[in-house]
Amino acid sequence: MAMTETRPEAAPESVTAPDAAGDEAVPAGGLAGILGTGRHAAIGRLWIGTSLVFLVVTGVLGGVLGAERLKPDTYNILDQDNYAQTLSLHGVGGVFLFAIPILVGIATIVVPNQIGAESLAFPRAAAAAFWAYLIGGGMVVVSYLINGGPFGGNDKGVDLFLASLGMVVVALILASLCLATTVLGLRTRGMSLGRVPLFAWSVLTAATIWIASLGLLFGLLVLLYLDHRYRLFAFAGNNDIDRWLRWTMTPPQVFAYAIPVLGFAGDVVPVFARTRARRSGLALGAIGAFAGLSFGAWTYLGSTDNPRIYQQFLFVVAAFLIVVPVLLFAGFFADTLMRGRPKLGSPLLFAGASLLMLLAGVVVGAIRAVHSLGLVDTTADASIAHYALGAVAIAAIGAMHYWWPQVLTRPLKEGLGVVTAVLLLIGVFALALPDVIAGLLDQQRGSLGTVRDGVEALNAVSFVGGIVVALAVVIFIINLAASLASSPDKTGSDPWNGQTLEWAADPVAVTVESSTPLFDSKEAAEGVAP
Amino acid sequence: MTLVIHDDSIGLPPAAPPARPRVLLIGTGFALAGIAMAFAGLIGLYIGRRAEVIEANQSWLPQGVTIDLTPGNVALVGLLISSVVMQWAVYSIANDDRPRAYLALGLTVLLGAAYINGMAFNYTQIGITVHEPVGLLIFTITGMHLAMAGAGMLFVGLMTFRALGGQYSGRDREGIVAAAMYWHVTVLIFVVIWFTIFVTK
Numbered sequence: 001m002a003m004t005e006t007r008p009e010a011a012p013e014s015v016t017a018p019d020a021a022g023d024e025a026v027p028a029g030g031l032a033g034i035l036g037t038g039r040h041a042a043i044g045r046l047w048i049g050t051s052l053v054f055l056v057v058t059g060v061l062g063g064v065l066g067a068e069r070l071k072p073d074t075y076n077i078l079d080q081d082n083y084a085q086t087l088s089l090h091g092v093g094g095v096f097l098f099a100i101p102i103l104v105g106i107a108t109i110v111v112p113n114q115i116g117a118e119s120l121a122f123p124r125a126a127a128a129a130f131w132a133y134l135i136g137g138g139m140v141v142v143s144y145l146i147n148g149g150p151f152g153g154n155d156k157g158v159d160l161f162l163a164s165l166g167m168v169v170v171a172l173i174l175a176s177l178c179l180a181t182t183v184l185g186l187r188t189r190g191m192s193l194g195r196v197p198l199f200a201w202s203v204l205t206a207a208t209i210w211i212a213s214l215g216l217l218f219g220l221l222v223l224l225y226l227d228h229r230y231r232l233f234a235f236a237g238n239n240d241i242d243r244w245l246r247w248t249m250t251p252p253q254v255f256a257y258a259i260p261v262l263g264f265a266g267d268v269v270p271v272f273a274r275t276r277a278r279r280s281g282l283a284l285g286a287i288g289a290f291a292g293l294s295f296g297a298w299t300y301l302g303s304t305d306n307p308r309i310y311q312q313f314l315f316v317v318a319a320f321l322i323v324v325p326v327l328l329f330a331g332f333f334a335d336t337l338m339r340g341r342p343k344l345g346s347p348l349l350f351a352g353a354s355l356l357m358l359l360a361g362v363v364v365g366a367i368r369a370v371h372s373l374g375l376v377d378t379t380a381d382a383s384i385a386h387y388a389l390g391a392v393a394i395a396a397i398g399a400m401h402y403w404w405p406q407v408l409t410r411p412l413k414e415g416l417g418v419v420t421a422v423l424l425l426i427g428v429f430a431l432a433l434p435d436v437i438a439g440l441l442d443q444q445r446g447s448l449g450t451v452r453d454g455v456e457a458l459n460a461v462s463f464v465g466g467i468v469v470a471l472a473v474v475i476f477i478i479n480l481a482a483s484l485a486s487s488p489d490k491t492g493s494d495p496w497n498g499q500t501l502e503w504a505a506d507p508v509a510v511t512v513e514s515s516t517p518l519f520d521s522k523e524a525a526e527g528v529a530p
Numbered sequence: 531m532t533l534v535i536h537d538d539s540i541g542l543p544p545a546a547p548p549a550r551p552r553v554l555l556i557g558t559g560f561a562l563a564g565i566a567m568a569f570a571g572l573i574g575l576y577i578g579r580r581a582e583v584i585e586a587n588q589s590w591l592p593q594g595v596t597i598d599l600t601p602g603n604v605a606l607v608g609l610l611i612s613s614v615v616m617q618w619a620v621y622s623i624a625n626d627d628r629p630r631a632y633l634a635l636g637l638t639v640l641l642g643a644a645y646i647n648g649m650a651f652n653y654t655q656i657g658i659t660v661h662e663p664v665g666l667l668i669f670t671i672t673g674m675h676l677a678m679a680g681a682g683m684l685f686v687g688l689m690t691f692r693a694l695g696g697q698y699s700g701r702d703r704e705g706i707v708a709a710a711m712y713w714h715v716t717v718l719i720f721v722v723i724w725f726t727i728f729v730t731k
Contacts, residue, residue: 121553177560185553208560215564216571223572223670226660234663300571305578 038123040112041406046130047105047175048400048407052477054097054137055393059470061090066463072443072451084151084446088242089144091249091385096168097137099257099392100210104175106399107203107260109406111179113502114200116188116510121181129174136167150242155231158238162225169218173211180207188501190512194281197500197515201284202263205291209256213248213297220244220300242446246303250381251365252318253296254388258358261395262287262329265351268402269333271496272348273340276519283332290325293318311371319369323362330355345496346417350398353425354391360429361387364436373440380439383432390428390469394421397476405493406502410486416479423472430465434458497522558708562715565678569671569719573726576667591731592662601652602728605645606720612641613717616686616710623693626700635690635706638713642683646676668727675716675723682716685709 037043065086068077075083112120120126143149143164148157183196183204196204224236224244236244247253266287270277277283302309309315333355342348364384368375375381400407401417435443438459441452494503499519501507514520580590591597619634649672658665689709692698698706 122557173564177557177564180560181553181557185556208563211560211564212567215567218564219568219571219674220575222568222674223575223667226670227666230660230666232661232663232666234666297567297571301575301578305575305582 038127040120040123040126041109043126043130044105044109045407047101047108050134050137051098051101051105054093055473057141058090058093058098059473061086061093062466063470065090066466069448069459070456070463072448072455072459075448080447081151081153083448085144085149087446088150089141092140092165092245094385094389095249095257096165096172097140099389100172101133102396103206103260103392104172104179106396106403106407107179108175110403110502111200111203112182112186113406113507114197114500115183115186115191116501116507116512117182117186118508120178121186122178125174126178129171129178132167132171132174136164136171139164140168150238150245152238155228158241159225159229162221162228162241166218166221166225169214169221173214173218176207176210179203180211188508188510188512194284195512195515198266198280198283198287199260199263202260202287205288206256206259209259209291209295213253213256213295216297216300217248243303247296247300249385251296251368251384252294252322253299254385255294255322255362255365256291256296258388258391259287259291259294261354261358261391262290264395264399265333265355266329267500268347268351269336270340271498272345273337273342275336275340276516277336278339279332279335280515283329286325286328286332290322293322293325310376316369320366323366326359326362330359346414346421347398347402347496349418349421350394350401353421354395354398356425357387357391357394357428360432361391374442375439377445378439379435379443379445381445383435383439386428386432386435390424390432394424394428397424402496403502405495408483409488410483411495412479412483416475420472420476420479423468423475427465427468427472431462431469434462552704554704554708555711558712562712566715566719568674569722572667572671572674573722576671576726579663579667591664592658595657597656597728597731599728601648601655602724605648606724608641608645608648609717609720612638613714615641616713620703620706620710623698623703623706624700628693631693632690635686635693638686639683639690642679645679649676671723671727675720678716678719682713685712
């Protein structure tokens with residue numbers, strides 16, 4: 001047999017297009033380079049940039065809503081319909097156009113490097129997912145502008161909203177599928193699932209939950225679209241659509257968007273504690289349990305056909321149980337800090353702040369499940385969403401500070417990062433906490449009307465909290481712009497002395513024997529027994 | 531004394547095993563999970579609404595409408611046969627029996643087309659329109675399943691062309707197995723639809 005013959009099965013399996021690898025491949029320039037890219041880093045940056053634009057849109061709408069609620073008994077800035085539409089876009093934008101996409105973007109950049117993969121699985125599909133998100137997200141906003149969307153008066157605008165949201169949902173499912181497949185199928189040699197870095201693990205669990213729950217949402221959107229398109233209105237009159245979407249923005253589902261928050265915090269803390277994380281199995285289990293308990297698709301009929309679901313034993317138990325994995329994870333976080341020699345850095349502040357937000361969110365979620373308090377459909381729902389999505393925003397901005405060599409290639413200023421983290425911590429608490437108390441005082445979520453004493457003051461505090469959050473976001477954007485305008489950094493690709501594979505010079509070439517290969521090699525060089 | 535044989539056939543390095551776990555297979559599995567959830571939501575809604583109507587002592591189906599079991603049975607039997615045939619394709623490619631694999635893959639696509647044709651004919655006979663809630667639910671669920679079956683035919687067809695082009699063998703049959711998994715889940719979902727809509731009316 002001649003040596004030149006190659007058995008068909010001997011050829012290495014290629015899952016990527018030739019130019020679909022990481023940054024090593026020479027990209028096409030200009031518009032063609034952007035439109036045709038299959039490089040995971042480029043796709044991730046597109047996701048992040050677009051989601052930040054939607055964050056600004058959503059934030060401005062939140063500011064308008066906050067100003068309107070300063071006098072909660074009458075409509076001053078908006079009329080009743082506009083208020084409901086603005087609130088709806090604020091929620092839809094916050095979840096589907098900002099929170100999930102920004103995490104997808106960060107994961108698209110970081111996860112392949114963390115697990116030693118050359119690229120994302122199905123890079124073309126990942127690129128298609130982004131473009132579908134961009135077009136669909138833009139159309140969602142346009143549908144509201146033409147008086148469509150939930151509570152809209154323009155039927156064709158409502159049709160457009162349902163179709164474009166369906167497009168966004170498909171895009172998010174596709175992107176999640178690429179991420180989950182990457183973690184399961186493209187890990188480097190020696191990296192068992194137990195050795196996967198916590199962020200990659202959290203992305204795997206989150207993507208799984210997102211695929212399942214958004215799949216169900218897509219089916220509903222098809223039904224609602226057909227119902228509305230044929231003007232039957234058996235399910236989705238213009239004023240009913242919001243109720244069909246409500247389960248996606250309330251507990252437990254709203255926590256599903258924050259699963260990667262735990263992974264980010266878990267990866268950051270040992271690096272800044274300058275020690276090896278103990279009980280990482282516990283952290284993996286806590287993230288898995290949190291993900292499982294945050295799966296909220298089973299409550300999808302709670303706002304339409306079966307409101308009693310919020311009183312059922314399973315719902316109440318799940319609402320309380322979900323606090324446990326977050327507490328366990330907080331214990332893991334604190335334990336790692338106490339065992340090590342902590343150094344302060346903005347990523348650690350972001351990690352701690354996001355974990356605190358999530359903890360506050362699940363605690364309020366548990367309180368909401370106590371039926372006698374009557375918190376369902378009050379502003380407590382908004383409070384929980386602000387805690388959960390606030391945790392996402394803090395973690396996402398923190399992730400950009402932490403993984404800047406991969407996300408930006410140029411560093412963000414540490415001082416501004418610390419200020420951003422502190423302002424976000426204060427701002428989100430001030431934004432969300434008053435809404436819980438206002439909920440206890442019966443302030444409704446979706447409309448204004450006569451309120452009890454004290455609600456007006458609470459709304460004012462919440463509004464100030466929103467302004468603080470906006471200030472923090474502005475500082476971050478200035479920091480980001482300054483970073484992008486600066487010359488490429490020369491300090492190296494591992495500014496924090498990272499422990500996981502993404503900080504290696506060539507992650508693909510490494511054979512892994514633990515979840516912290518870089519820490520191992522450093523210990524080995526210092527002669528420390530692992 | 532050591533005997534050294536200089537022979538290219540012995541010197542050839544062993545073939546590398548296919549990468550595991552298989553990326554296409556995993557991706558298909560995740561896609562199927564999302565699709566299954568879409569149907570779960572709609573079928574759950576269908577069952578819930580029907581239970582409410584029956585509890586109120588009203589008729590679920592509009593007056594004069596009956597959903598005949600026969601077309602549903604025909605579609606079910608056709609799809610079950612297609613599932614067996616698809617598995618035959620996997621078996622054949624696993625044994626490097628390419629002619630039979632091509633035949634089985636082609637038959638699967640043909641049976642899929644027959645299913646779509648049968649359901650389209652059934653739509654003309656069923657006597658319900660999309661302009662009533664029951665009809666809207668039925669057409670949404672079965673219509674989405676037709677779309678799923680159509681996508682499955684494309685998937686199987688693509689894998690057939692890849693196989694015809696020389697890809698896949700007994701050692702690496704990932705694409706065929708992934709297409710088979712998709713097809714089996716398509717059939718499984720129809721079994722649920724058949725029981726929910728055609729049997730327990």
